[in-house]
Amino acid sequence: MAVKLLISATLRTFAGRKSEIVLEGSTVQEVLDRFTDEYPDAGKALFGDDRRLRPFVNVYVGGNNIDALDGLETKLEENDTVLLVPVIVGGAPEEGVISEERRKAVTLDDKEIDRYNKHLMLREIGVKGQKKLKAAKVLIAGLGGLGTPLVQYLAAAGVGTIGIVDFDEVSLTNLQSQVIHGTRDVNRPKTASAKDSIKAINPLIKVETYHIKLTEENIEEIIEDYDIVADATDNYKSRYLINDACVLLGKPLVFGAMYQFEGQVSVFDARRGPCFRCQFPSPPPKGLVPTCAESGVIGTLPGIIGSIQANEVLKLIIGGGESLIGEMFLFDTWNFTGRKLSVAKNENCPICGKNPTIYKIEEFDYEDFCGLKEDEEEVPVEGITPEDLADRIERGEPLTIVDVREPHERSISRFPNAVVIPIGQLARRQNELDPDMDTIFICREGKRSILAINTLREAGYKGPMYNLKGGMEAARDIIFSNEGGWL
Amino acid sequence: MIIFEKRFIEQLYREAQEQYPNECCGILLGLAAADGERIVLQVRPAANMSPEGEKQKHFRIPSEMILEAERSAALNGYEIIGFYHSHPDCEAVPSELDADYAIEGLSYPIISVRKGKVKEVHSWEMTSKEDDRYFRKECIEIRDRK
Numbered sequence: 065m066a067v068k069l070l071i072s073a074t075l076r077t078f079a080g081r082k083s084e085i086v087l088e089g090s091t092v093q094e095v096l097d098r099f100t101d102e103y104p105d106a107g108k109a110l111f112g113d114d115r116r117l118r119p120f121v122n123v124y125v126g127g128n129n130i131d132a133l134d135g136l137e138t139k140l141e142e143n144d145t146v147l148l149v150p151v152i153v154g155g156a157p158e159e160g161v162i163s164e165e166r167r168k169a170v171t172l173d174d175k176e177i178d179r180y181n182k183h184l185m186l187r188e189i190g191v192k193g194q195k196k197l198k199a200a201k202v203l204i205a206g207l208g209g210l211g212t213p214l215v216q217y218l219a220a221a222g223v224g225t226i227g228i229v230d231f232d233e234v235s236l237t238n239l240q241s242q243v244i245h246g247t248r249d250v251n252r253p254k255t256a257s258a259k260d261s262i263k264a265i266n267p268l269i270k271v272e273t274y275h276i277k278l279t280e281e282n283i284e285e286i287i288e289d290y291d292i293v294a295d296a297t298d299n300y301k302s303r304y305l306i307n308d309a310c311v312l313l314g315k316p317l318v319f320g321a322m323y324q325f326e327g328q329v330s331v332f333d334a335r336r337g338p339c340f341r342c343q344f345p346s347p348p349p350k351g352l353v354p355t356c357a358e359s360g361v362i363g364t365l366p367g368i369i370g371s372i373q374a375n376e377v378l379k380l381i382i383g384g385g386e387s388l389i390g391e392m393f394l395f396d397t398w399n400f401t402g403r404k405l406s407v408a409k410n411e412n413c414p415i416c417g418k419n420p421t422i423y424k425i426e427e428f429d430y431e432d433f434c435g436l437k438e439d440e441e442e443v444p445v446e447g448i449t450p451e452d453l454a455d456r457i458e459r460g461e462p463l464t465i466v467d468v469r470e471p472h473e474r475s476i477s478r479f480p481n482a483v484v485i486p487i488g489q490l491a492r493r494q495n496e497l498d499p500d501m502d503t504i505f506i507c508r509e510g511k512r513s514i515l516a517i518n519t520l521r522e523a524g525y526k527g528p529m530y531n532l533k534g535g536m537e538a539a540r541d542i543i544f545s546n547e548g549g550w551l
Numbered sequence: 552m553i554i555f556e557k558r559f560i561e562q563l564y565r566e567a568q569e570q571y572p573n574e575c576c577g578i579l580l581g582l583a584a585a586d587g588e589r590i591v592l593q594v595r596p597a598a599n600m601s602p603e604g605e606k607q608k609h610f611r612i613p614s615e616m617i618l619e620a621e622r623s624a625a626l627n628g629y630e631i632i633g634f635y636h637s638h639p640d641c642e643a644v645p646s647e648l649d650a651d652y653a654i655e656g657l658s659y660p661i662i663s664v665r666k667g668k669v670k671e672v673h674s675w676e677m678t679s680k681e682d683d684r685y686f687r688k689e690c691i692e693i694r695d696r697k
Binding site for chain 2: 073074075077078108109118119120129141149150151152153154155156157298336365445
């Protein structure tokens, strides 16, 4: 049967500039087949390689879009009109961190094509994405638990240049979760051990090592060369320092943190969303939130959280997908719950807000901000060395020993004859202490015990108080060398 | 090549800034010469019909609007010579989606707006070679009104 094909003016160039053509056909498909037979240009312009209509072509039959009818199989009757008209849709491309120029400057050889084959198969990555990965430079700050999967997956994925920073050496306690380091790496710099791991996984990766502590003086110089920074550190000073340097230098920051069974990940990029300071304007009081070294962590958690960080890094490089900018992902492995919180940009943020007050890293006092400095106005806390304490215990001097550690810490190493009072209860329970007797406060590292002494002082306790310097860590070989019963 | 009178290109800039952080979009009416030169004689802004929440990254000009523009253009002896849109905080380079929906032989000016200010504009023409369709950057000429 004969139907009338009406063609939108924008598509007429492909139909000999005709606005309407009469064609035979009983379905839309048949009419379009006739049309493209007669006008091969239209076939190329309006249909893709798969012979399907390109997305911009809408087909209407008697005023209804065929998508709402039976599609190309829609039946036609004599004198029906079929209308071809475009719809225009578009959008901004996802900008990865690697410019087109840099991407084009790298090539992949046959071995690389083999190695990264499974990336090349993904439409979202492909050759373009893999070249971006090769051109990319990522700095991993911290080579502990979170740094482990970051190092492994970024190296395996083919991130061309990986910088690794850590001032520490591998210790036996690290090996429970930091699987890039092996037993024979104990006492080696973590950077050296991590470099070996990267080279073993993927010798094509260029590795830059920085066996130093990140400081106000060196941070900008170090991160300047990198496209993305992954924060895998475990302390607030580093986090603020890294955040501020990233904001000032305009780098995206992939943040991760953990506590026992819970982890959190976010992407901070002040140019496109909030920064770390927007979410955490100030650190918690000194000694309140313990690091993993103090509180413990399940060995698999850094593997999970660090892998999510690595995944965010890859997406930032490749461009596309949904990134965690403006959001924070929280995961609790023990109860198996996960959720995403939105993180808002703080207009009053001192570094990325409307009226910033931090312009230079060197001019901001991170030690003071994070409460790491001894307060000059505060009465200094008197300390006692483990050796002196051991002597006094040995001589049988009357002493009160107060253990402010958490129950799980005490279960590893008990301090004999100590009174157990958590910091939160000290002020309330001060009458349990004898103000005429010397009182020694102990914790794991000798930091929370200072907080305990200051808390009691503020609460009006007048008796003599001493802090066990270096805490149980320092005391274990001196006071308890003969005890043997560590656990 | 696409030719704009100064006031028309300025209209595009203004709209891109006003719609920021959303994408602006619209239809260009005018005349097309056989050698591929297109001259803009009217700018028809279109409401961005993308769903709420997606307008910062996407735009949509539905078929009805295009048909209406065609009819009004025909009354003046004009035709649709292109579609413009803005890229908020993103370069003036077409995305894959832009390419999927582009019609051969028309101009697609893209205005890059960074932090609410127009940064640059590039115009793209969809062309094809054998079976390959691709965007080619085209020259923009801006003329003072005569």
